[in-house]
Amino acid sequence: xxxxxxxxxxxxxxxxxxxxxxxxxxxxxxxxxxxxxxxxxxxxxxxxxxxxxxxxxxxxxxxxxxxxxxxxxxxxxxxxxxxxxxxxxxxxxxxxxxxxxxxxxxxxxxxxxxxxxxxxxxxxxxxxxxxxxxxxxxxxxxxxxxxxxxxxxxxxxxxxxxxxxxxxxxxxxxxxxxxxxxxxxxxxxxxxxxxxxxxxxxxxxxxxxxxxxxxxxxxxxxxxxxxxxxxxxxxxxxxxxxxxxxxxxxxxxxxxxxxxxxxxxxxxxxxxxxxxxxxxxxxxxxxxxxxxxxxxxxxxxxxxxxxxxxxxxxxxxxxxxxxxxxxxxxxxxxxxxxxxxxxxxxxxxxxxxxxxxxxxxxxxxxxxxxxxxxxxxxxxxxxxxxxxxxxxxxxxxxxxxxxxxxxxxxxxxxxxxxxxxxxxxxxxxxxxxxxxxxxxxxxxxxxxxxxxxxxxxxxxxxxxxxxxxxxxxxxxxxxxxxxxxxxxxxxxxxxxxxxxxxxxxxxxxxxxxxxxxxxxxxxxxxxxxxxxxxxxxxxxxxxxxxxxxxxxxxxxxxxxxxxxxxxxxxxxxxxxxxxxxxxxxx
Ligand SMILES: *[C@@H]1O[C@H](CO)[C@@H](O)[C@H](O)[C@H]1NC(C)=O
Ligand SMILES: *[C@@H]1O[C@H](CO)[C@@H](O)[C@H](O)[C@H]1NC(C)=O
Ligand SMILES: *[C@@H]1O[C@H](CO)[C@@H](O)[C@H](O)[C@H]1NC(C)=O
Ligand SMILES: *[C@@H]1O[C@H](CO)[C@@H](O)[C@H](O)[C@H]1NC(C)=O
Ligand SMILES: *[C@@H]1O[C@H](CO)[C@@H](O)[C@H](O)[C@H]1NC(C)=O
Ligand SMILES: *[C@@H]1O[C@H](CO)[C@@H](O)[C@H](O)[C@H]1NC(C)=O
Ligand SMILES: *[C@@H]1O[C@H](CO)[C@@H](O)[C@H](O)[C@H]1NC(C)=O
Ligand SMILES: *[C@@H]1O[C@H](CO)[C@@H](O)[C@H](O)[C@H]1NC(C)=O
Ligand SMILES: *[C@@H]1O[C@H](CO)[C@@H](O)[C@H](O)[C@H]1NC(C)=O
Numbered sequence: 001x002x003x004x005x006x007x008x009x010x011x012x013x014x015x016x017x018x019x020x021x022x023x024x025x026x027x028x029x030x031x032x033x034x035x036x037x038x039x040x041x042x043x044x045x046x047x048x049x050x051x052x053x054x055x056x057x058x059x060x061x062x063x064x065x066x067x068x069x070x071x072x073x074x075x076x077x078x079x080x081x082x083x084x085x086x087x088x089x090x091x092x093x094x095x096x097x098x099x100x101x102x103x104x105x106x107x108x109x110x111x112x113x114x115x116x117x118x119x120x121x122x123x124x125x126x127x128x129x130x131x132x133x134x135x136x137x138x139x140x141x142x143x144x145x146x147x148x149x150x151x152x153x154x155x156x157x158x159x160x161x162x163x164x165x166x167x168x169x170x171x172x173x174x175x176x177x178x179x180x181x182x183x184x185x186x187x188x189x190x191x192x193x194x195x196x197x198x199x200x201x202x203x204x205x206x207x208x209x210x211x212x213x214x215x216x217x218x219x220x221x222x223x224x225x226x227x228x229x230x231x232x233x234x235x236x237x238x239x240x241x242x243x244x245x246x247x248x249x250x251x252x253x254x255x256x257x258x259x260x261x262x263x264x265x266x267x268x269x270x271x272x273x274x275x276x277x278x279x280x281x282x283x284x285x286x287x288x289x290x291x292x293x294x295x296x297x298x299x300x301x302x303x304x305x306x307x308x309x310x311x312x313x314x315x316x317x318x319x320x321x322x323x324x325x326x327x328x329x330x331x332x333x334x335x336x337x338x339x340x341x342x343x344x345x346x347x348x349x350x351x352x353x354x355x356x357x358x359x360x361x362x363x364x365x366x367x368x369x370x371x372x373x374x375x376x377x378x379x380x381x382x383x384x385x386x387x388x389x390x391x392x393x394x395x396x397x398x399x400x401x402x403x404x405x406x407x408x409x410x411x412x413x414x415x416x417x418x419x420x421x422x423x424x425x426x427x428x429x430x431x432x433x434x435x436x437x438x439x440x441x442x443x444x445x446x447x448x449x450x451x452x453x454x455x456x457x458x459x460x461x462x463x464x465x466x467x468x469x470x471x472x473x474x475x476x477x478x479x480x481x482x483x484x485x486x487x488x489x490x491x492x493x494x495x496x497x498x499x500x501x502x503x504x505x506x507x508x509x510x511x512x513x514x515x516x517x518x519x520x521x522x523x524x525x526x527x528x529x530x531x532x533x534x535x536x537x538x539x540x541x542x543x544x545x546x547x548x549x550x551x552x553x554x555x556x557x558x559x560x561x562x563x564x565x566x567x568x569x570x571x572x573x574x575x576x577x578x579x580x581x582x583x584x585x586x
Contacts, residue, residue: 029111029131029170029307030536040135042105043565045306045316047323048521048547050556052144055096055185061086062181070113070162070174075219078161083119085153086182094149094205096185100124103140103177106132110172112307114253114359115162116221117178120151121211122363123222126251126325128305129162130318132172137316141323145180147249147365149205152182161221197468197510200420201245202460206365210237212248212347213361223251223359224349229280232289232350237364239339241374244418245367245425248330248347250360252286252300257355260309262302262435262478263448264355266402269395273443278355282435282450283389283404285352286360288330291338291345294384296330296410299431299452301476301502309482310496312541313525317562320502320523320545331427331458332364334414337377369418377416380424384410389433398443406433421462429456441483448480470508477501491532493539498525517551540564550576 054060066081073079102117102125110132117125130139145152158178166173198204212235213222224233239246254261257278270279286298303326304319314322339345349360369375389406411428435450457471479499485492502521508514527541542563549556555576561569 029109029534030133030311042107042136042138043133043316045130045137045139045314045318047141047318047321048545048558048560049324050547050549052097052099052142053554054183058096058183058185059089060181060183061089062179064177064179065158066160066176066178068160068176070164070176071166072164073161074163074165076163077217077219078118078159078221080157080159080216083152083156083158083180085155089182089184093184093186094153095146095182097144097183098146098149098152099181099183100143100145101140101177101179101181102127102143103138103179104129105136105138105175106130106172107136108132108134108171108173110164110170110174112305112311113162113164113174114255114305115160116223116251116359118159118211118213118222119148120154120156120209121213121215121222122148122151122209123211123213123251123361124148126253126327126359128303128322128325129174130306131311131315139323143324147205148209148363150207151209152180157216159216159222163221195510195513196420196462197460200423200460200467201367202468202510203508206247207368208240208366210239210364210366211361212237212364221359223253223361226349226351226354226358226360227356229350229352229354231354232348233360234346234348236344236346238342238344239336239364239366240368241340241342242369242372242418243336243340243366244333244369244375244416244420244423246332246336247365248288248295248332248362249365250286250288250298250328250330250349250362251325252298252328253303253325253359254284254300254357255359256357258284258351258358259305261355262450263437263446263480265437265439266391266393268393269400269402272395273398280353280355281389281391281404282402282437282448283353283406283433286358287348287350287352288362289348289350290332290335292348293335293382294410295332295335295412296427296429296456297408297431298328299433299454300328301326301452301474302450302478302500304498304500309480309498310494310527310529310539310541311536312527312529312539313496313498313543315541315562315565316567317523317543317545317560320500320521326502329456330429331425333416333425333458333460334379334382334412334427336375336416337379337414340375340377369420371419375416375418377414379412379414381411381413383412395439399439399441401439402435402437404433404435404437407431423460423462423467426459427456429454431455444485445481445483448478450478452476465511468508468510470506473505475501475503477503491530491537493528493530495528496526499523500525515552517549517553519547519549521545521547
């Protein structure tokens with residue numbers, strides 16, 4: 001067998017004890033290097049992102065919520081601890097900033113492990129561990145969790161599921177601390193804009209978060225497992241009768257047969273070549289339904305975990321989003337009229353074309369009317385036309401090309417009447433997908449060139465005036481080249497080139513102001529690795545990343561590159577370029 005991607009699949013089938021629930025990239029971890037010095041210095045891994053800046057002159061309370069050594073934790077219950085709101089700085093107002101900090105050290109040899117952090121059943125972080133070295137590693141993830149403020153004011157169970165296996169070969173134990181930092185800005189209340197949109201909760205955290213996840217106790221993550229394209233995982237929920245706005249936030253990660261879904265060839269290619277590897281083509285879509293109606297979809301960003309493709313590429317600069325996976329918001333306010341009856345309703349998560357396994361769950365963020373005990377609403381218009389991705393296949397034997405394209409639009413409009421007036425909300429999604437896949441050299445070379453464009457937005461208006469609008473335009477370009485040698489005696493080599501981009505423009509506006517931000521985050525990585533069994537025995541990886549964030553609230557820039565674990569160049573700053581590019585919003 002000489003096709004690189006298929007070779008990974010073959011290995012998977014040889015490792016039944018480590019199957020489902022782990023990234024396929026677990027198949028590749030490094031041969032233990034000799035530690036050069038008696039007191040080795042750990043390597044610090046990081047994901048490039050902009051730092052979180054606390055408000056000036058704010059009071060700060062930190063709580064270490066959980067400390068645990070994750071050794072043999074696979075198929076065990078999540079590790080839990082009790083979060084108590086800090087009493088030592090007696091907050092009277094909600095925090096103006098809340099930050100979750102996950103920090104970890106590890107030494108030895110271990111695979112990348114997916115993990116989740118839940119507070120009161122609501123997921124607040126989906127992440128992947130870094131793969132350790134003999135000399136040790138350390139990393140930390142900071143995430144702004146201000147949108148979950150309503151959970152932070154009461155005692156809650158914090159749960160972490162990180163399924164790890166420790167044996168004679170895979171020795172790495174993840175030592176983990178989870179802390180929550182709250183910042184109280186005493187001047188914030190005075191500064192608060194007195195606009196109708198602000199009064200109606202736009203730009204403020206929800207009053208209530210309803211988790212759409214599996215409840216404890218269980219011996220796994222609280223996420224739902226979607227195993228195939230027919231599997232719809234459902235959860236029932238009830239919303240308070242005085243809800244006037246609702247946004248569903250979805251967490252998604254893909255593993256095993258679908259870890260590299262964007263490189264899966266169509267079934268016709270698999271069967272024509274009699275291969276025993278996953279297919280279903282390269283298009284995937286996470287569907288979200290409410291009482292059976294599709295309310296939104298997710299065409300996900302192609303996160304590459306820290307052991308993915310060639311683990312040497314992600315040391316110490318890890319893949320875009322790998323330490324803090326992106327989440328996706330679906331505004332379900334137009335549908336509120338259908339669920340304000342105090343009865344149980346059902347959310348369903350599915351994956352179009354999905355293979356084993358996707359981890360999906362969500363949080364329903366709800367804004368409640370403090371001045372009335374009930375609200376009423378109705379759906380006015382809803383369009384979610386069916387669609388089918390197009391596929392043009394050309395292949396002979398193991399060589400060929402596949403062009404997959406898809407486009408869809410979803411739009412819903414509905415009104416809700418509350419003490420804020422009768423607000424009509426439109427939510428839309430517009431998505432475009434193109435994937436060009438090529439096999440050459442009798443299947444030994446695979447090239448994938450994929451672009452997802454995913455825009456969505458909310459418009460809220462009173463009968464005569466626009467109240468608030470938000471538009472987000474996301475673009476996820478991916479280019480992947482892999483070329484492998486023939487496998488001899490359980491050994492092969494692989495050359496890989498990866499280009500991974502995450503671009504986002506965000507515009508939000510109301511009558512008295514607007515904010516705008518643009519992010520361009522582009523990673524290029526190249527490397528060669530030598531593999532024996534499932535151990536990388538040698539090779540070299542280099543990575544370059546340019547991150548540029550510009551916004552009406554401030555800017556951040558970083559240009560960093562590494563090779564063979566060493567940072568070659570690292571430049572960062574927070575000056576804005578002159579043109580913030582408002583004109584290029586569309
Ligand atoms: C291509 O690969 C297949 C499967 O590994 C092998 O049977 C065939 O002989 C190869 N063809 C050439 C031209 O190398
Ligand atoms: C912060 O406090 C210091 C003195 O306590 C004051 O000089 C400064 O202006 C304050 N900064 C802001 C942004 O309010
Ligand atoms: C966790 O916190 C303890 C106590 O502050 C500290 O000694 C330890 O080094 C921390 N570990 C990590 C991985 O941050
Ligand atoms: C999905 O797979 C998991 C693990 O094999 C299994 O526990 C679960 O029952 C499966 N779910 C469905 C709906 O088949
Ligand atoms: C396809 O693979 C199966 C199982 O490996 C084998 O039994 C069968 O002979 C193969 N068929 C062809 C046409 O190569
Ligand atoms: C990827 O495909 C697009 C067309 O969809 C093309 O413009 C672009 O140049 C390709 N990128 C690479 C690296 O080949
Ligand atoms: C493969 O392994 C066999 C037995 O260990 C050995 O004789 C042979 O030389 C090896 N071949 C290569 C190309 O390394
Ligand atoms: C990033 O740094 C590299 C190396 O110094 C340089 O060649 C490149 O032009 C820089 N890119 C940007 C966008 O500044
Ligand atoms: C990578 O760095 C190590 C020392 O950390 C060195 O021994 C090795 O030769 C380097 N590899 C390459 C290909 O430069």
